[in-house]
Each structure stands twice: as C-alpha cells, then as structure tokens.
Amino acid sequence: MAYVATLISNPSAPALTREAIHHARSVLPQAQDAVVLAPEVAVDIHFAPPLGADSQALADAVRGALGGAPLDVVVQMEAGRRKRLFLADMDSTMIGQECIDELADLVGLKAHVSAITERAMRGEIAFEPALRERVALLRGLPANVVGEVLRERIHLTPGAAELVGTMKANGAYTALVSGGFTLFTGNIAERLGFDEHRANTLLVDEGRFVGAVEEPILGREAKLATLVELRDQMHLAPSETMAVGDGANDLAMLCEAGLGVAYHAKPAVAAAAHARIDHGDLTALLFMQGYSRDDFRTA
Template structure:
C-alpha cells in the first residue's frame, strides 16, 4: 500500500525476549480495524505493521480499538501517519530511559542518603515538584563526595537499557543524528553517550573543588525547557521538519521535548508522561522505536553491549 497523507500505520511490538505478536494477535487486531488493513511482519513474533486508511478516525480512536482487541496481550501499540515515519533526528533522556538507573540516586548511596534522594527524584519525575529546585536540593546533599566514585558507579552500577545501542547505531547507520539530553550530569552522560554511540550529549555540570563535589550545579540548569530548546536547535541546524524528529523519555521534565517531536515516546514511563506522549512503550525494549519507524528485524544492528 503506497504511502499517502490519509494512511496510518499501527505498529504492534512485543519484547524480543517474550515474542507475543502471533498470527492470532495480528488477525484479531486487523479485524478490529476493518477489511482494508494491510499486514506487514517486521520481525516474526516481535513486531508487525497494520496499514490502513484513517477513514476519519483519529489515531487515538484507532489505538483504543486495537488495545481493546488485544486485551491483556503484552504488546505495545504505536499509531502514526505512514508518511514520514522514518526519523532523521533522535533525542533521548538518559536516566531510567537509556540506562536502568538514576545516577544522582547512585551518587547519594555513597553518602548514605539514597532513600531520601530517590524520593525527591521520584516526585520530580512524576511532576509533583519542579525539576530545577529539586535538583539543587539533591546535589547539595552530595557535598564533599569524591569525584572518583563516578567511575566506580559507571563500571559497577550502571546498566544500559536493552536495545539502546542497537537503536542509536541503527539510526546513525541510516543517516539520523542522535543526541543524549539529560537533566543528569556530564560526568555520566559523556562516557555513557560514547558507549551507546550517540553523536553528542548535553546535561548539567557538577561544580568540583579539588577532587570533591562542591554540592552545587552550574546554572542555568538543563531541565524541561532546555530539553525542548535542544530539540528545536538541532532540528533547525540540520534543516529538518517537525515530522523528522523523534524523542524518548520517562519523566515529567521530558514532556515538552516529547510534545514537540514528530514522534514523542514515553518509555516505561510515569503514568502522567505515558498519558501525554504520542506513543508509549510498556512491554518492549528500545528496539521498539526502530520498529515504529518501519525497520525490519534484519535491518537492526545487533550491537547491544
């Protein structure tokens, strides 16, 4: 089915470790959408496209019909226009998105304050308190922590989210520009961005005195508005359209960036973020963002570390 402005694609994605996009699931999903639905398997058991005319239905209505048909099946649903689904700019949050941890919480563990700091982090990510003052409060608790603990944390406590390196390197191979943009710290984003394969990284700078953290962060703080500004800046610099962009995150400080992207994806996100984003991934790993762009399993670079 050739792309046209009226065609939409609903991508069904399961976790690669738990393939659930079976023939029965596809049949039930296609049946919920109508006879004009074209089925395209992207990766057996893992991902498939359903392509159909919108027919006056909103993407939200199509997604709701699919979720109702799928019931409790562990399958994510991403609905978007078919035209322009392959993205040329990708921005990603780091903590709890590209990695499985919150770096500031791991730092706080070294001063015996992980529980207190984690509680502040959680409230900030849910949007209950403003990000910037919450970050200043947490950083102040790290005063006099040796900088060398960062290397230990990266080596022994940080785990990359499954599929992240494959996502970034596959997009880079196909001409996309990639940026890790975080409310965290350059001490972490530098080595983690390099390990995953991002073109660049942007985050906050912790003030260091001697070999110790000063308990302060350089101003202005990179938060919600700075993430949005980074997307707009890179999009304009690269001469791209709104639809050429994709962003992923899990917290409230990602919402402006996700809203501005052509496809904003909430990844295993807080409820308010998942409800507001264009798409949500609750079951799959980060390769789901490749299948959402129409990549097939054979096109994925198997480079995860």
C-alpha cells in the same frame, strides 16, 4: 490517507501471536495483511481510516481488542515514519538507573534521594529545585567515585545500542539530552555512539563535589530548546524528529517532536505522549519506524 499500526512485544519474552494480530486487524478499517518485522515480536498492519481519524483513539481501540496482552501499539501515518533527528533522555531511558540515586547510595541517602527523584519525574515538584536539593546532599563525596558507579551500577537499557546504531546508519543525527550530569552522559554517549550529549555540570573543588551544579540547570525547557535548535540547524520539519523519555521534564520535548515516545514512563507522561512503550525494549522505537530486525545495526 494511509496509516500503519505497529504491534510490538518485548524481544526477551515474545508474545505476538496470530490471534493477537487477528484481533488487531478486526478493529482497523481496511486492514491489510500483517508485515512481519520480527517473528513473534513486531508487525506492521497497514490500514486506511476515514478522514480525520484520531491515531490515539485507534491505538486505544487496538489495545482494547488485544485484551490485556503484553503488546505495545503505535498508530501513525505511513508517510515520514523514519526520523532524521533523535533526542533521548538518559536516566531510566537509555540506561536503567537514575545516576543521582546511585551517587546518593554511596553516602547512605539513596532512599531519601530516590523519593525526591520519583516526585520530580512524576511532575509533582519542579525539577530544578529538586535537583539542587539532591545535589546538595552529595557535598564532599569524592568525584572519582563516578568511574566506580559507571562500572558497577550503570547498565544500558536493552536495545539502546541497536536504536542509536541503526538510526545513525540510516543518516539520523542523535543527541543524548539529560537532566543528569555530564560526568555520566559523556561515557554513555560514547558507548552508544551518540553524535553529542548535553547535561548538567556537577561542580568539583579539590576532587570533591561541592554540592551544587553549574547554572542554568538543563531541565524541561532546555530539553525543548535543544530539540528546536538542532531541528532548525538541520533545516528539518517537525515531523522528521523523534524524542524519547520517561519523566515530566521530558514532556515538552516529547510533545514538540514529530514522534514523542514515552518509554516505560510515569503515567502523566505516557498519557500525553504521541506513543507509549510499556512492554518492549528500546528496539520498539526502530520497529515503529518500520525497521525490521534484519535492518538493525550497532555503533
């Protein structure tokens, strides 16, 4: 069965050399010549491993051969690489920030809230009670500060627009699924062109946050349920789906997807996901599907 190894570097600091490609090919059985997806940024190496090969072990072998070079390695079967359903986490994935931490900064509690966020994303504490605890600290904050936070503090992750735009241009359905808040996902989904967004609703009374979210909370199980629901609605095989995230509440969704990608993720998430991106930007998710830079589109 044909496999492909994709080597990816960060487009802002290209690091893919001929030497690195040679080292990668040296540990891949029956490796063919590299197919350039973006010069000095990404290549595909098609190869034919023995029956029952383990893609994670093969990826680890390539990483070992690269000797610590800042390159991501994704190994998968060649067939069915391009996905038809894409689910994405928002905070620290499609955007570079954690929205609740930025809101907490406005009431002088960013360090405290960030510490709770970090523990929840690492899976050290349960997501739902951690969210309730953090939201309670926002009580009394004017809800209209969200516009200011979006304008001044929230920035799209490099490659986000190309990722969503290219997948949509090629017929994929895209959903932004966040344990954060609809006040933010609505804006980010519109900016990036997602087909839909789902998140938690911050309760507001007389223009101020009441310090609570609408129940039930959208967390780990709800993200998983969204993937299954959309997949079934579209009559897709599991292999036709892709999901990306960075935290423990993304893990069930990542494991259920045909290709679950840990993006600059917490260690436990990176270890469990099908693929990990530690160096590249979000265009890495296009390269691993076999798209070249010339194929990229934006919404």
